[in-house]
Amino acid sequence: MKDLKLKVMYNNVISQAISESGRFLFAGNRFGDIFVQDLQDFEKTDAPRSKLRIFPQSGQTEINSLCCHRDFLIVGAIGVIYGLSWNEEKRDLSTVRKWEVKIPLDVDAVEVPDVNFLWLRAETDTLYAGCGNNIIYQINLENGSIVRDYCGHTDYIHGVTGSDKGRLFSASEDGCVLFWSEQQKEAIGRIEPAQNAQLMRPEYGKWIGAIATNEDWLICGGGPKFSIWHLGTMECMRDFAFPGKVHVCDFVEENLFVAGEHSHAQFYAMNGDIQANIPLEHTAAYSVVWQLEPIKFMSIAGYSNKLHILNDFRFLDTKVELYGNTE
Secondary structure: OHHHHHHHHHOOEEEEEEOOOOOEEEEEEOOOEEEEEEHHHHHOOOOOOOOEEEEEOOOOOOOOEEEEEOOEEEEEOEOEEEEEEEEOOOOEEOOOOOEEEEOOOOOOOOOOOEEEEEEEEHHHOEEEEEEOOOEEEEEEOOOOEEEEEEEOOOOOEEEEEEOOOOEEEEEEOOOOEEEEEOOOOOOOEEEOHHHOOOOOOOOOOOOEEEEEEOOOEEEEEEOOOOEEEEOOOOEEEEEOOOOOOEEEEEEEOOEEEEEEOOOEEEEEOOOOOEEEEEEOOOOOEEEEEEEOOOOOEEEEEEOOOEEEEEOOOOOOOEEEEOOOOEO
């Protein structure tokens, strides 16, 4: 009972993923527990919601990052990436690792690096892992081999994303966003938001905590203000009024989503106008996942025992208790 009370008080959910069917949500925390929520429950307005399922991971595992591919939940932990079979019909997550890829250790390394962020290019079965040793690894999921690494950052990686044009983008504690091509070894471009007087916030530092991209634009933030950049010119188009440190951002339909160390998550139009202001109980928001089909919803997670659920991306619809609401 004492352990449960401590977990409720200090729960920190830093990663989430949605099953390929779009019907289940996975959430992982620093205690090494993975929660599974049936999203069809959010469509039942007059029926009691089924309880979450919880799948504790062995050892001292921290669930730093998650993604789903086919019938696997892929977990990024400390020094390792592994796959767990997911049986959707039985709502069951395997307790045995079906495969794992260990992050290479430098001979001079003092610590085993965290796998901070996973980004999947599903059409090529390629996984990209941003790690605590300042390196991004490109992994072939067909055979589990590390195809190449991307070296250029001087501090640990916070975020990785890509585009349909084969480009890759990474954000780091070093304050840089680097642009990569899979055909070239070195970074092909970089921006440093803290060098922009319009964006710099010295009291928060230069680190970049989150990035997202579409075909023409890139958004990012961290210590510097939340901002949008044109990929063609690599110039900042504008900054936004979000006052806190930024840990998550994304393009959501026609709007831009941002959250972090602030009492609200916010949606902005491209012109800077705020479209929605969502109250949060989190001390900090560290993860967001969303989809339009088959069930429209968004889940915002962070330093809290609750997931905040939005069904229309305009208002907070419900909160899901984690510990204390499991089978």
